[in-house]
Amino acid sequence: MLAKTSGQRPALDDRSWVRGLLILSALAFLLLFLVLPLVSVFVEAFRRGVGAYWDALIEPDALSAIHLTLIVAAIAVPLNLVFGVAASWCISKFDFRGKGLLITLIDLPFSVSPVISGIIYVLLFGLHGVVGPFLKSQGIQIIFAVPGLVLATIFVTFPFVARELIPLMQEQGTEEEEAALVLGASGWQTFWRVTLPNIKWGLMYGVLLCNARAMGEFGAVSVVSGHIRGETNTMPLHVEILYNEYNFVAAFSVASVLAMLALVTLVAKTALEWRFGAELAATRH
């Protein structure tokens, strides 16, 4: 069979051989770098059984970390949703001076190391920072407290919604909005009835990504957190502390919750694409 095809159509045979190799290497890569680590997280988490796993999660410090992570995400994600929509609306529907600069600025958090993002806030709001002493005299603490965590998370996750929406809105152009205005709609009516429905799937996608990053952010948050157990530790920070204390089961248990959040995000994204694929395609063209 092989001899026969290679004799008749060597080129095609070559190609299918190469194709097989490529597929195999891609699968091997996936297995090695994605599936194995993910599985090992769960294997390690359940190494001492379900009881130990559960205990690690309901321990007060872990609960506080989960709680804090949810709070930070609950503040950062809606704010970034509003910022993201506003920024992409400005950039894609209006022409103004400094537009290129604004686009670059929006991308900044992607190009700057998260650690630097954290340090910026320490330099600004820390005790020896620019406005830190003034805030301290007013009794407001930002660094080593929840506001700092929220600020750092907002900064790091800022581009997700805007990056998702800008190309989409630029492609859709402004004609539908113009049509709505001529038909007698107000600015708000145009936004709610025309603009928002056209971007809702892209927006949801951006929010999902933003949320995943907000919950999983480590670098920037680590700098501003101060690692106060039960107070300023988010889940990723808590995992690190537990791991450094050789408390592997607890570390992987908390890590598994984060991993599940990521999986839920992926499933939600896939479900969105599957359920509304046709509509997604329609709003993109």
Next chain:
Amino acid sequence: MAIQVSGITKQFGHYRALDQVDLEVRSGELLALLGPSGSGKTTLLRIMAGLESADSGSLQLHGEEALGLSPRERQVGFVFQHYALFRHMTVFDNVAFGLKVRPRAQRFGRSEIKRRVMELLELVQLAHFADRYPAQLSGGQRQRVALARALAIEPKVLLLDEPFGALDAKVRKELRRWLRKLHDDIHITSVFVTHDQEEALELADRVVVMSQGRIEQVGSPADVYDHPASAFVYEFLGQVNRFDCTVADGVARVANGALAIPTENGVQGEAIAYVRPHDLGLSPSAGGPGRVSGIHVVGPDARVEVDLAGLTLEAEMDRERLSFLGLRPGDRCAVHIDRARVFPRR
């Protein structure tokens, strides 16, 4: 007067899109703004709709100054070249949009909106498609939905920006006949923009020819075609032979006197003459000054190219006439031109 444009000027950076434009649109007429791209025709239309602002001048809609009004206050219908239908709404909801966004006090009840929308969909022959989405319609159908949507708000004037520009040739022709008929039925004052001279000449009551932000000529289709007011209009409308000549005593001499043509207007000296291909007569003549260099037959018409003292002229006639003359490539011929318009050479 439905629309009165006076002294409208619009500048985009260093580029002057409109330069002191004056125009009157009569009630109930179908007016074409015709010009090449960059002539300012779309800018003028968008200023009428309020989608673009004017730098100076005045615009009156039915006697009311409108430049200060927002698009929603002007009550104009606007049809976009690429339809601009709301892609996430059904055909019904698209047409109903303008009725649904009215302030509560002026809004019709649900059943009245439905009645009006269905009436409009009947008008554009799309009642069966009320539940479809725009993506499921053909280009011609989409543009009819866009038209119904624009008419739903009972506009005082209807503005159409290259309404057939995105359609293929056959649909374009059908749709423009249909639009002409619709206009004859409902008589709404309409202005449409086009770069297609055939479309403007066939469809419009009056044609406005624009170039470089200025109006070159306003007139009936026959008027602008038969009596172009400027060299630009001559070259832009229809096929034309253009050649340098010297005019003295009402006679234009072409190619050192190889051809002498009577002229109509009092231009003297160095000039450019324009002759339509169907105003150029040919007859076989062994000692004639011209030589047939090519014959192209397109459907029922024939285009004959003639070399005359270094110039290439084009004549147009029907095929019967051509076979009657018996001209073939390489034959010598005489060239008769009854009339030519000449414009001073700049």
